[in-house]
Amino acid sequence: MDKPSNFVVERAAFPQLFAALDTRGYTIVGPTVRDGAIVYDALRGVDDLPIGWTDAQDGGVYRLARRADAALFGYNTSPHAWKKFLYPPAVRLTHARRENGAWRVMENDDAPPRYAFLGVRACDLAAIEIQDKVFLQGAYQDSIYAARREPAFILAVNCAQAGGTCFCASMGTGPRATQGFDLALTEILEAEQHYFLVQVGTERGAEVLNELAHRQATDEEMARAEKILLETAQHMGRTLDTRDLKALLYQNYEHPHWNAVAARCLACANCTLVCPTCFCSTMEDVTDLSGENAERWRKWDSCFTMDFSYIHGGSVRQTHRARYRQWLTHKLATWIDQFGTSGCVGCGRCITWCPVAIDLTAEVRALRDTETIKGA
C-alpha cells in the first residue's frame, strides 16, 4: 500500500466482522474471559470478547478488573502468546506401524485450522515476525508452523493503554502495529462515541473490511488515534535501556548479580513458556504396549529444565544461575547474532507470569548499574 488509508467502523457494525471471517472459513480465536484472566480462545461472536474488562499487571501479579466503559480491547497481553496456536504445546510429528517386521512410517493427516487471530498487539506481531524467521526463514522450514502461519488472518489492535509490565516502546515494537497484519484497529471511546479507526494492511484485509459498514476517516479522527498512541507510548509500565545491551551481557558472564537472581529463581520455566518468541522443544518417542505402533511427539521445553541441557554425563547447566543467565543472555544478546534481532519484544509476559516476580528489566538495570564490579 503506498499511502495508508484509514477508515472508520462504528462499534454497532463490529459484529459483522465475525460473519465476514466465518464465511471465509476461518476459525476465529481471540481474547475472552476465562478462569480469572483474559485468554485467547475460540470466539463465537462479539459477546465472547471481554467487553468492559481490563487487566492490571505487575511482577507476578495479574488481576482482572472492570472498566468504566464498554471497550472491547481495553486490556493488554494475555497469559499465553499466540504461539500456542502457531507452534502447538504438544504435537505429533510422525507415527509408524510395524508391518511384516518392517516399519511403515505414516504421514500426519491432520489438517490444521485456518485461524483468524483477533486482537493481536504490536508486541505480538513483532514476536510472530521473529518466529517466522526462526521457523520459516532458516535452512529448514518447520512444516507444522508453516501450515498454521501461512493462512492465518491477522487483525491487529493498537494499544490504547499500556500494561503494568509492558515495555514495547523501549524495544521499538509498539504500541502501534506497523506491519504484518491484514487489518489494524485503534479503538476510540469518547463521550457518546465508540468506533474503530481501521488501517488496511493487505488485499485480503480490504475484502473483509468491505463486508463491514465503514467510511473514510476524517483528519480529526486520525489525529485522535495518534494522540492515544502517543499517550500509550509515554505510559509504559516498564522501560529497558537497550544501549549496548549485547555487549553488556557478553561482558558480564561472571557478574555477581547472577547469584542474586539465582537465589530467587525457581527454575519453573514459566518465563520461557509464556514468552512469545521462545521456541525450544523436546521430543518424546512413545510406543503402544505391544510395540507395534510408535509415535514421535514434540512438546514445548525450556532452558530452565535439567533435561534440556542433558548430554552424556549430565546436564550442562546444573545451577539456576547458569540457567537464568543462559535465558537472559540468549534473549537479549546471542539472539541478535543468531537472528539479527533481539529475542525480546517487550510484551512483559515473563515479568507478570513469573511466580516470584523476577523482572528482566530490573535485572538488566542491576547488571548495568554495578558493571564496574564485573568479573568479581
Add this chain to the structure above:
Amino acid sequence: MAKQRKPKVAVWKFSSCDGCQLSLLDCEDELLTVAGAVEIANFPEASRAVVKGPYDISLVEGSITTPHDVERIQEVRRESDFLITIGACATAGGIQALRNFSNVQEFISIVYATPAYISTLATSTPIRSHVRVDFELHGCPINKYQLLEVINALLNGRKPNIPAHSVCVECKRRGLACVLVTHGTPCLGPVTHAGCGALCPAYQRGCYGCFGPMETPNTTALAAQWKHLGVSEQDLMRAFRGFNAFAEPFRQESEKHG
C-alpha cells in the same frame, strides 16, 4: 528385556493405603493389554494367587514402618530384576512419615488399648533408604498413565517419558492461567515434580505438592513468595509437611517454618 517369554510382574504392598495399586486396576481399557503382555505374578488388590519369584518387574507400594517390613523389602529386592517404587509412600515415606517429626511411642499409647502388641519403627522411610531402587514413580496417588508408560517403556526397551521438571511446565502446556499470579492462590507447582498434568490448577486450586519435589526445587524462594501472599509460618510448615513431608527438600523447608 527378553521378548520371548512374558515378563513376570509382581506388586508388593508395604505401609500404604492401596491407592497406587488401585491406579493399576483403574487402567480398565489398558489392563487387558497389560495382562496380555506380562504375567501378573503377585497383585494383592487383584488376586490372592502368588507365583514364585524371581520377578522381572516389581512394583513396590508403601513405606517401611515395621521391623518386618525391613526384612521383607530385602527379600523383594533379591527376587526382583527391576524394582519400581510407586507413590509418595514408597518414594518419600508418605503421610505416615509425619511420625518422623514426633515421638511415635506417644501416639501408640494414645491410640492403642494394648500398646505392647504394637511392633513399629520410630520412622516411616522410603524404599530407597533400604534397598537399591531402579525407578521411582511419584504421586499420591500415582498417575495411572505414568505407570503404564514405565511398564510400556520397559517392555519396549526404551526410555520412559517421565520428566522431573516443575508442574508449571504442564500447567503452561495445558494453557491454564496461573492461579498464583491471577488470584494469589498459594501454589506449590514451581517446586513440585510434574506428572499429574497440572490437575489442581486446572480446577483453580493451588498445587499441594503430592508428586514431591521437582528436580531442582528452590523451596526457599517459593516460601518467601507465599509469605508475601500472606501465608503464615505455620501454614508454610504444613504445606511442605504433607504426603512428601520426608522428601529431603520439603523436610528442610518445613523445618525452617516449624
